[in-house]
Amino acid sequence: MREQFPLQQEVTFELARDVGIRHPQVSGSFQVMSSNFLVNSFDPALPKFVLQAKYAKDLSDPRTVEKLELEQRYWEHKNVPWFLVTEKEISRTASQNIE
Structure with missing residues (x-):
């Protein structure tokens, strides 16, 4: 498992342009997007x-949803399944164990 796996910026630029979404940037500098977890399994x-983890409340923010769409399209382009997980999908017991 790799955490905060960086996405290839040239691919995210192209995807953003194709769907008309502003590429993430801070103070005029384009940011490298990342996914929370890239998992290799048996x-x-x-x-x-x-796996991309977000709090459910964050999904009401249109900009967050746009960036998630870019990330999802990135992994679709790479033929890798992408899943969005919120605290609603994790049992209370599992959450407490993680803490």
């Missing part, structure tokens, strides 16, 4: 996949 049916 399951032949799902040998590699990506």
Whole structure:
């Protein structure tokens, strides 16, 4: 498992342009996007996949949703399954164990 896996900026630029979404930037400098977790598994049916974790409340922010769309399209372009996970998908017991 790799955390905060960086996405290739030339690909995210192209995807952003194609769908009309502003590429993430801070103070005029373009940012390298990343995914929370890139997982390699032993399951032949799902040998590699990506998990992006967000709080459910953050999904009401249009800009957050745009950036998630870019990330999802990036992994679709790479033929890697991408999953969005919120605290609503994690049991209370698992959450407490993680803490």
